Amino acid sequence: MDYFSSDFKLGILGGGQLGKMLLYETRKWDIYTKVLDASEEAPCKVACNEFVLGSLLDYDTVYSFGKDVNVLTIEIENVNLDALEQLEREGITVYPPTKSLRTIQNKATQKLFYVDNNIPTAGFQRFAYKSEITDSIKNEALDFPFVWKVAQFGYDGQGVKVVRCLEDLEELPSGECIAEQLVPFKNELAVIVARSASGEVKTYPVVEMEFHPEANQVEYVICPARIPEEVAKKAQKVALAVSEKIGQVGLLAVELFQTHEDEILVNEVAPRPHNSGHYSIEASFTNQFEQHLRAILNLPLGNTASKLAGIMVNLVGAEGHTGPVIYEHLNQVLAKKGVTPHIYGKKQTRPFRKMGHVTIVNENIERAREIAQQVKEKIKVIAKE
Amino acid sequence: MDYFSSDFKLGILGGGQLGKMLLYETRKWDIYTKVLDASEEAPCKVACNEFVLGSLLDYDTVYSFGKDVNVLTIEIENVNLDALEQLEREGITVYPPTKSLRTIQNKATQKLFYVDNNIPTAGFQRFAYKSEITDSIKNEALDFPFVWKVAQFGYDGQGVKVVRCLEDLEELPSGECIAEQLVPFKNELAVIVARSASGEVKTYPVVEMEFHPEANQVEYVICPARIPEEVAKKAQKVALAVSEKIGQVGLLAVELFQTHEDEILVNEVAPRPHNSGHYSIEASFTNQFEQHLRAILNLPLGNTASKLAGIMVNLVGAEGHTGPVIYEHLNQVLAKKGVTPHIYGKKQTRPFRKMGHVTIVNENIERAREIAQQVKEKIKVIAKE
Numbered sequence: 036m037d038y039f040s041s042d043f044k045l046g047i048l049g050g051g052q053l054g055k056m057l058l059y060e061t062r063k064w065d066i067y068t069k070v071l072d073a074s075e076e077a078p079c080k081v082a083c084n085e086f087v088l089g090s091l092l093d094y095d096t097v098y099s100f101g102k103d104v105n106v107l108t109i110e111i112e113n114v115n116l117d118a119l120e121q122l123e124r125e126g127i128t129v130y131p132p133t134k135s136l137r138t139i140q141n142k143a144t145q146k147l148f149y150v151d152n153n154i155p156t157a158g159f160q161r162f163a164y165k166s167e168i169t170d171s172i173k174n175e176a177l178d179f180p181f182v183w184k185v186a187q188f189g190y191d192g193q194g195v196k197v198v199r200c201l202e203d204l205e206e207l208p209s210g211e212c213i214a215e216q217l218v219p220f221k222n223e224l225a226v227i228v229a230r231s232a233s234g235e236v237k238t239y240p241v242v243e244m245e246f247h248p249e250a251n252q253v254e255y256v257i258c259p260a261r262i263p264e265e266v267a268k269k270a271q272k273v274a275l276a277v278s279e280k281i282g283q284v285g286l287l288a289v290e291l292f293q294t295h296e297d298e299i300l301v302n303e304v305a306p307r308p309h310n311s312g313h314y315s316i317e318a319s320f321t322n323q324f325e326q327h328l329r330a331i332l333n334l335p336l337g338n339t340a341s342k343l344a345g346i347m348v349n350l351v352g353a354e355g356h357t358g359p360v361i362y363e364h365l366n367q368v369l370a371k372k373g374v375t376p377h378i379y380g381k382k383q384t385r386p387f388r389k390m391g392h393v394t395i396v397n398e399n400i401e402r403a404r405e406i407a408q409q410v411k412e413k414i415k416v417i418a419k420e
Numbered sequence: 421m422d423y424f425s426s427d428f429k430l431g432i433l434g435g436g437q438l439g440k441m442l443l444y445e446t447r448k449w450d451i452y453t454k455v456l457d458a459s460e461e462a463p464c465k466v467a468c469n470e471f472v473l474g475s476l477l478d479y480d481t482v483y484s485f486g487k488d489v490n491v492l493t494i495e496i497e498n499v500n501l502d503a504l505e506q507l508e509r510e511g512i513t514v515y516p517p518t519k520s521l522r523t524i525q526n527k528a529t530q531k532l533f534y535v536d537n538n539i540p541t542a543g544f545q546r547f548a549y550k551s552e553i554t555d556s557i558k559n560e561a562l563d564f565p566f567v568w569k570v571a572q573f574g575y576d577g578q579g580v581k582v583v584r585c586l587e588d589l590e591e592l593p594s595g596e597c598i599a600e601q602l603v604p605f606k607n608e609l610a611v612i613v614a615r616s617a618s619g620e621v622k623t624y625p626v627v628e629m630e631f632h633p634e635a636n637q638v639e640y641v642i643c644p645a646r647i648p649e650e651v652a653k654k655a656q657k658v659a660l661a662v663s664e665k666i667g668q669v670g671l672l673a674v675e676l677f678q679t680h681e682d683e684i685l686v687n688e689v690a691p692r693p694h695n696s697g698h699y700s701i702e703a704s705f706t707n708q709f710e711q712h713l714r715a716i717l718n719l720p721l722g723n724t725a726s727k728l729a730g731i732m733v734n735l736v737g738a739e740g741h742t743g744p745v746i747y748e749h750l751n752q753v754l755a756k757k758g759v760t761p762h763i764y765g766k767k768q769t770r771p772f773r774k775m776g777h778v779t780i781v782n783e784n785i786e787r788a789r790e791i792a793q794q795v796k797e798k799i800k801v802i803a804k805e
Binding site: 058065078081082084334337338342373375379396 | 440443444447448449450466467468469705710714719720722723727728751752754755757758760761762763764765781
C-alpha cells in the first residue's frame with residue numbers, strides 16, 4: 036500500500052499530547068489521519084484530518100471508528116480491547132496488536148507475562164480486591180513496605196503508591212491490584228524498542244531518569260544514560276526480549292530498574308511513544324514518533340542513534356497554582372543554546388499537571404545537564420493572577 | 421504579550437508548503453493561527469486553527485482577515501500591500517513590515533534599493549514595457565545576452581529567462597521588467613538572516629546550491645557551503661547589510677552569486693522562510709520556521725549553528741508524468757541513514773512541479789553528499805498508471 040499518495044487512512048485512538056506529536060509526522064508525510072478522543076479540547080483536534088468525539092472505552096464507539104480506517108494505532112493503552120479484537124477479525128490492521136495490548140493493559144497480567152517468559156522483574160502478589168491485601172498482611176504472607184499498583188487504568192503516576200503501614204491503604208481504591216516488592220535501585224532506566232510489522236527491530240540508546248533528591252519525582256530524562264557500557268547492553272537485551280516475546284508492532288517503551296548489584300529488572304512497559312523518548316525529536320536521527328509510524332506502516336525503520344546528547348525536562352504545574360496557565364520566564368529559557376520548549380496546549384494548570392516539556396541538546400552531555408538545570412530552575416508554570 | 425497562553429492570534433497570509441512547515445512550530449508552542457489562502461486544497465488547511473478562503477491580492481479580503489489578528493506574517497510575498505499598510509496604520513503588527521515587502525515585491529524596486537544602498541548586485545536596466553527592450557537593443561543601449569525578469573509576481577523560476585536573441589523575447593509577457601547583466605559565477609550561495617522586532621540579528625551558515633551540470637537546475641542545497649572561510653564571511657556580511665538596510669523583521673533569505681573573482685553579488689531576496697533553509701529542520705539547533713516565529717514575536721533568537729552537515733534534495737515531478745502522484749522507491753530511501761522525506765501533499769504531479777523535499781544529515785558532509793545523490797537517483801515522482 037502506498038501511504039503517501041493513495042486513499043490510505045490512519046486511525047489513532049486518543050488525541051492527547053502524544054498523538055499531537057505523532058501528527059507532526061503524519062503531516063510531514065501527508066498521511067491522512069482520523070482521531071478519536073473523549074474531549075472537545077483534545078490537542079489533536081487541530082492537525083488531524085478527521086476528529087471524532089467519543090469514549091475510547093466504549094465498544095460501539097471504538098468499533099465504528101475503526102471500521103473506516105486501514106491501520107489503527109493508539110496513543111494511550113486504555114482503550115476498548117474487545118472492539119479492537121473484533122476489528123482485527125474483520126481484517127483491519129491493528130498495531131500494536133490487541134494481544135500485546137491485553138498483556139500490557141492489566142498490570143497483573145503484565146507481571147505474570149514477565150514471570151512466564153523469564154523476564155527479570157520485582158516479585159509481586161496479585162489481589163482481586165484490596166481487602167485481600169489486609170488479610171495477607173494479617174496472615175504474614177505480605178510484609179511492609181511494598182508498592183501497591185492498581186491493575187487497570189492507572190496513568191501518569193496515579194494508581195501507584197508505596198505502602199509502609201495499614202493506614203497507607205485507606206484511601207486507595209478497592210479493586211484489582213498488585214503488591215510489588217519495593218526494590219532499592221541505583222538508577223531508573225528506559226529503553227525504547229521499535230519493531231515493524233515485518234519483524235525488523237531497532238533499539239534506542241538507554242536513557243536515565245534523574246530524580247529530585249527529596250521530592251522523589253523524575254526531573255530529567257538523560258540520553259545517553261551515564262552508566263557502564265555493559266549495563267546499557269544488558270538493559271537493551273532485556274528490552275528486546277520483552278518486545279519480541281510480547282509480539283509488539285510499533286514502539287515499546289520499557290522502564291527498568293538498575294539495582295545496586297547492576298541487575299536489570301523490568302518495571303513496566305508502554306506500547307507506544309513515551310515521555311522517555313521525547314528527547315528524540317531534537318536529538319535523534321529518527322524521532323520516536325516517526326519511528327512508530329515507520330513500524331506500524333511496515334516501512335524500513337530509521338536510525339536510532341543520536342545527533343547530540345539530549346536531556347528532557349518535564350514542565351509541570353507549580354504547587355499552589357490552579358487556573359489559566361502562564362509560562363513564566365520562557366523567554367529567558369529560549370535564549371539558551373539548544374533549548375526547545377514544547378507546550379501541550381492545556382489551558383488550565385494545577386499542581387504537578389504535565390503541561391509540556393523542554394528538550395536541551397548539546398555536543399557535551401555535562402553542559403546539556405547544566406543548561407537543563409538552569410531551565411528547570413528558571414521556568415515556572417503558574418496560574419494567571 | 422504572552423503568546424503561549426493568552427488569546428493571542430497569529431495571522432498567516434498564504435497556506436502553501438512553507439506555511440505548513442511554519443504550522444509545525446506554532447503547534448509545538450500552542451500558538452493560535454489563522455491562515456488565508458485562495459485554494460480549498462491549501463496544505464495549511466489542516467493544522468491551522470482557522471482557515472479563511474480568499475485571494476491574497478484582494479484589498480478587502482486581506483484587510484478584513486488582518487483586522488482580527490495580533491501579529492500578521494506571510495509565507496509568500498505576493499500579497500496586497502495597500503491592505504497591509506492600512507492594517508499597520510490601524511495598529512496591527514505586520515512582520516515583515518510592509519515597507520520592506522514593497523521594496524522586495526517589485527524586482528525593479530528591489531534592484532534600485534541595492535544600488536541606493538551600495539549593495540553589490542549585477543548591473544541592470546528597468547523597462548516599463550517589454551517593447552522598450554527592443555528599442556534599447558536597436559539603439560545599442562543593451563546587448564545580448566541578458567537576463568529578463570518580470571518585475572512583479574514571478575515565482576519559482578517562472579518570470580526569469582536568459583535572452584540571447586530577439587526571438588527569445590517573443591513569448592514573454594509585455595509588462596514591467598528588468599534586463600540584468602548575465603554574470604558568470606562560480607557558485608550560487610544563500611544566507612538566511614533572522615532579525616527580530618527588537619533588532620537582535622543572527623545569521624545562518626552560508627549554503628551552496630549545486631547545479632546539475634547539464635540541466636542547469638538546482639539539485640542539492642548543501643550546508644555548510646564548501647567555500648573558503650573568507651568568502652563565507654563576505655557573503656554573510658553582504659546578507660546582513662541587506663537585512664539591516666531593508667529594515668527586515670523575520671527571516672530574510674538572500675540569494676547570492678560568487679563570481680570567478682570571489683566577488684559576492686546579491687541575486688535576489690525572499691522575506692520569509694525559504695527553500696534554501698529547509699535543511700535546518702533536521703540539521704540546525706533552531707530551524708528556520710521556529711526562528712521566523714521567534715523573530716516576529718520578538719522572542720530571543722535561537723542558535724543558528726548546525727548539529728550536523730545537511731543536504732536538501734528537491735522532489736520534483738518527473739518529465740512525462742502528469743496525474744495523481746506516486747513516490748516510487750520511497751521505501752528504499754527511508755532505509756538510508758539520516759534521510760527524512762517531506763511530502764507537501766499535492767495530489768497531482770506534473771513535470772518539474774515541487775512535490776516535496778528530502779533532507780540528508782550526516783556527521784560527514786562528503787558522506788551526506790553521496791547519500792543525497794543516491795536519494796536523488798532512486799526516488800521518482802511519477803503519475804499513477
